[in-house]
Amino acid sequence: MTSTLSNKQSLALAVEPEAGKRKLSTAKAMQEAISQRMARDESVFVMGEDVGAYGGIFSSTTGLLDTFGPERVRDTPISESAFIGLGIGPAVEGMRPIVELMFADFFGVCMDQIYNHMAKIHYESGGNVRVPMVLMMAAGGGYSDGAQHSQCLWGTFAHLPGMKVVVPSNPYDAKGLMTAAIESDDPVVFVFHKGVMGLGWMAKNERSIGAVPEEEYVVPIGKARVSREGTDVTIVTISLSVHHSLDVAEKLASEGISVEVIDLRSLVPLDREAIVRSVSKTGRLIVVDEDYQSFGLSGEVIAVVAEHDPTLLKRVSRVCVPDVPIPYAHELEYAVLPTPARIEAAVRDAVAK
């Protein structure tokens, strides 16, 4: 059996064009990417919990129901295994579903559909059947939502073969990566941190609002961005921690400490070249990750450098969530999150030796 991929009408989308002047929040940038794609390609549809009338509880799908109607924007029951399977079916037949899991934390009830089916059908079919599906989910803490609604968990998806994993930090990348994810013939897990969406009711970082081209474009999956150039120490990070790292880098620049910030943007594929290139320059590596510390992204990034050339590393450390459930109490939660204060301390420690 061969899946018939949908009519690909946009092979010539711009790749990372100039941002221009028009500003959006990350949430609105995601909505725009989905909306523009749905307008051009009838095989794209959206499905998940509260994606319709509510517009996604973190505003990832606001306005889509009004524009495209209930046939193409479908609210589902709280039945994650069923509706992720319901996305995989049309995907293998050539449609391009965008399925929202709501919280990343909820994957526990539907992981078989994700990692044994969505991620493995292409391999199991000998490459004959593609699964061009986007699995979208919110991640991250910082707003007292407790241990079961505050996790990042992107490292878990990245660990399991067969899925691309993207985690944008800003409006520009969110739109370009969403378009790239929908265009991809492989399953893409699109994780957005609630703290980068630019929502009024969350703690809002100014970096969650930014210039976004009005036309469609792609940010290539698997390509990191040097968010800030520096010479003393490299911070490799992702998502909301990019904002914190840039804030710290700006602060320390006035003291003559030059911090380079690499926004990975994708975990799978991982831009290993970008990591090695930066550490070759600075010799000092700090990995900042809001996911759990052990067996995850931070160890992988350090291993990339060590396998390439361990003598590059003069200093290495990581600022992650220690291996504990995320506390509900504000003070305790902020004691485990990779806060600007923890990142700053790590940078000072790295350049002191």
Added chain:
Amino acid sequence: MTDVTFPLMSGVDGASGVIVTWFVESGDEVTPTTLIAEVAVDKVDADVYPPTSGVITLLAEENTEIRQGTVIAQVT
């Protein structure tokens, strides 16, 4: 000169809200399709577009309580 007012979202006289985000700055050129602000009343958000084209001047700050109906910007 055309006023841009905080939308009347509650239907209650004297009710307030906040400007969540200004997407433009004073001096920017705007048109009726330019998203200029997102405002919120309780947890309900609304997008604000200017009624006419021109150069915008912002008259209110983000994240402060504002009475609905207040002039928050002018377009000249």
